[in-house]
Amino acid sequence: MTEFARRAGERVKAWFSANADHVTLKFYPEPDAEPLVPGDGYVRLWLAEGFLAKAVSWGNKHFPALHGGVTLTFANQLTPFTRFTKPAATLAAPGAYIDYPMTPLLPFAGGTVEVEAALYQASVAGPLAAAVAIGGSIASLIGPPLSVAAAIADKVGTGLDTVLATQDEKPVLGLHHTLIAAGGGGQVLRGGHLVVVNAPESEVPASLRVAEGRLRTDAGLLTGFDYLVVRVECRTQHDELRFxxxxxxxxxxxxxxxxxxxxxxxxxxxxxxxxxxxxxxxxxxxxxxxxxxxxxxxxxxxxxxxxxxxxxxxxxxxxxxxxxxxxxxxxxxxxxxxx
Incomplete structure (x- = not known):
């Protein structure tokens, strides 16, 4: 595993563990979604939707910075892939969404899939903003061949991780969850949406659900809470095939x-x-x-x-x-x- 993927993952995992009692994490499988069979398909992560309740007071001095990553573990072999960038659209408006690919398609050979995502508050004039801007400028290079893409992401990511460490930056909101192949005794890997809400489950509307790819309640779009919706895409055929x-x-x-x-x-x-x-x-x-x-x-x-x-x-x-x-x-x- 690359050093950036390891350290960035540990930072998000630590935040999620420390706040586990204060956040709600749910997985909503897609209707009729079948478990992804090892060796028979790919997995890709998307930031489907996000909202930061306090971001409306940030003005134009701050913006959300997105970290997303996945680590596939099979037979003690680790395949990490992580990105850190500024979302293409703002998260400040209620119900705003992005549909932003956090990873490319990754072949699934079996074992476990660790999913992580986090939002940071970056100051426009701060070092994190500059580092994220560099990462975003090479986003078009993050694709096949994955060996090259991972090396590029790691080099940029290492610099970002240094900024996070020196500035003592912590996520505003994060999630960490593990999906596994069928028969492993945990959350089975299949297409669906991972949702994290920055509030205990007792405070979250009981009608919370994902409909048409968006987080909703009986009253409409969820508001008043920080939340992230990560879509776990599973498919049996590669959609690009342009290398x-x-x-x-x-x-x-x-x-x-x-x-x-x-x-x-x-x-x-x-x-x-x-x-x-x-x-x-x-x-x-x-x-x-x-x-x-x-x-x-x-x-x-x-x-x-x-x-x-x-x-x-x-x-x-x-x-x-x-x-x-x-x-x-x-x-x-x-x-x-x-x-």
């Missing part, structure tokens, strides 16, 4: 083919297929699908002499190549590497 490393290889292969370097083209093609098949960003089923798609993209370079699009990425994967098709399920490595 910079594979797009770069495709561009290089296009150049080599147009220059008449067929052998070099084949070497790059084989490298791209191998990287797709071994990608730690994907579950095994999606690795095969992406490898097949990458091979098809490379073969199209020979037929059309085309260079990848301006954005340098892949088009959405065709429906006939999606998982579950016999054509994909029966592929072999030789099939994928054959040109």
């Amino acid at each position: 910079p490393n594979l797009a770069e290889l495709e561009q290089r292969a296009a150049y080599e083919w147009q220059m008449g370097n067929a052998d070099r083209y084949r070497e790059i093609r084989a490298q791209a297929v191998a990287e797709a098949l071994g990608s730690p960003d994907l579950i095994a089923r999606d690795r095969t699908v992406v490898a097949r798609y990458v091979a098809g993209r490379f073969d199209a370079l020979k037929e059309f002499g085309a260079v990848p699009g301006e954005e340098g990425g892949f088009d959405p994967i065709p429906a006939h190549l999606l998982p579950g098709q016999d054509e994909v399920a029966n592929l072999t490595l030789d099939d994928l590497l054959r040109d």
